[in-house]
Amino acid sequence: MNIEKLKANIYLGLVHHPIKNKRGDLVTTSVTNLDIHDIARSCRTFGFQRYFIVTPLKAQFELVRKILGHWEEDAASEYNPDRSDALSIARHVESIDEGIEKIRKIEGTDPLICVTGANFDTFTGKEIDLLNKAKVDKRPIFLLFGTGWGLHAQVLERADFSLEPIFGASEDGYNHLSVRSAVAIYLDRIARASETMK
Numbered sequence: 001m002n003i004e005k006l007k008a009n010i011y012l013g014l015v016h017h018p019i020k021n022k023r024g025d026l027v028t029t030s031v032t033n034l035d036i037h038d039i040a041r042s043c044r045t046f047g048f049q050r051y052f053i054v055t056p057l058k059a060q061f062e063l064v065r066k067i068l069g070h071w072e073e074d075a076a077s078e079y080n081p082d083r084s085d086a087l088s089i090a091r092h093v094e095s096i097d098e099g100i101e102k103i104r105k106i107e108g109t110d111p112l113i114c115v116t117g118a119n120f121d122t123f124t125g126k127e128i129d130l131l132n133k134a135k136v137d138k139r140p141i142f143l144l145f146g147t148g149w150g151l152h153a154q155v156l157e158r159a160d161f162s163l164e165p166i167f168g169a170s171e172d173g174y175n176h177l178s179v180r181s182a183v184a185i186y187l188d189r190i191a192r193a194s195e196t197m198k
């Protein structure tokens with residue numbers, strides 16, 4: 001598989017449900033305008049295929065659709081995104097499963113579900129291990145990011161791969177990044193890892 005194709009077969013999901021709150025309970029978080037725009041820019045900059053904003057709340061998905069404007073409605077843009085508009089690759093889905101279904105339609109196969117988090121005790125591997133697995137399995141990747149206090153156990157349990165957290169360099173081990181920062185760091189790491197596969 002060629003590297004550009006490999007990178008293009010990575011789909012990002014910003015999950016607002018199922019999410020955990022401070023106590024670990026299952027919650028749905030609110031969508032933020034900043035996350036939608038900034039993550040779309042990171043995805044476009046690194047050449048990723050599609051960015052799914054996952055929320056089941058009607059009021060919230062109306063807000064997402066308003067922000068995404070005509071990109072949501074324009075069927076032609078599905079395969080021909082306007083390269084000048086980062087939002088052209090962003091789409092709303094009501095659930096992670098709807099995202100999987102959309103990826104299956106485009107790719108003809110189910111994606112590997114890859115989860116991220118700051119506090120994983122154990123994890124499957126680094127970016128290069130993820131890319132190698134996707135290559136061997138001949139599957140696209142659905143890379144999931146949390147909001148609130150992170151992805152709920154329901155999501156972690158169904159994942160095919162968990163990425164090594166970004167540990168940073170603070171002496172006390174603090175590593176709680178905003179989701180926008182975490183996305184940008186991982187996308188750069190994935191792009192660099194994909195270069196080493198050439």
Ligand SMILES: C[S@@+](CC[C@H](N)C(=O)[O-])C[C@H]1O[C@@H](n2cnc3c(N)ncnc32)[C@H](O)[C@@H]1O
Binds near residue numbers: 150167
């Ligand atoms: C828990 S949410 C916090 C959301 C926060 N309210 C915000 O403003 O972005 C942050 C998400 O970014 C990712 N993240 C943050 N820090 C991370 C780290 N050190 N390593 C890996 N992923 C991280 C995870 O996907 C996590 O679920």
